[in-house]
Amino acid sequence: MKFSIQINEGPYQHQASDTAYQFARAALAAGHEIFRVFFYHDGVNNATKLAVPPQDDRDIPKLWSELSKENDLDLVVCIAAAQRRGMMDVDEAKRQGFEDNNLNEGFRISGLGQLIEAGIESDRLVVFGA
């Protein structure tokens, strides 16, 4: 079955990012396809490449990035939510005149249309959030 996942909450804010990650892993292990993971609202903070959590704690942004690499996941960050929170890929940072960017490997920035498409193309859309 084809699943998509929406995440509305930042990592370490409460538990939604962890639950979504564990759900995604379990779905892949059960042989399901994940069409897209859409990061919305504070959920866009999952996409940072600058997180340095304590060594004995889980590194949620890195876990997503690794899961994406292993399973060729499409991790999409909402552009309007990202711009409000200072989440920039290389091109956008350049366009805005910033020296640095902070979007982790495996993520891409796009618009809400990607969420709508995920809803249409997937058999199930599961929302995890604040």
Added chain:
Amino acid sequence: MTLLHTVNKSPFESMSFDTCLGYAKDGSTVLLIEDGVYAATTGNSAADKIKNASGVTFAVLGPDLQARGLENKLADGIKVVDYEGFVNLVAEHDSVQSWL
């Protein structure tokens, strides 16, 4: 059409559990996750509401119950599932409504 409802807030923190029960129809399932697992414990007002909601199936996410040390306070008639069981519930129902 069967619906899987997920509730991730404690019934003592938010109205989402009560609102969810108001909408849950026969044949649907309510899955309690994160702080929502507090509704699956004995000795509180949520337990009575679960008992009285006929036609609705209740499930709780086991890892979240264990993380809060509540395995021994689980109320009767609630199915414990792991993440694989969560995925199966999503697949078995026609749609998912997350009460956030």
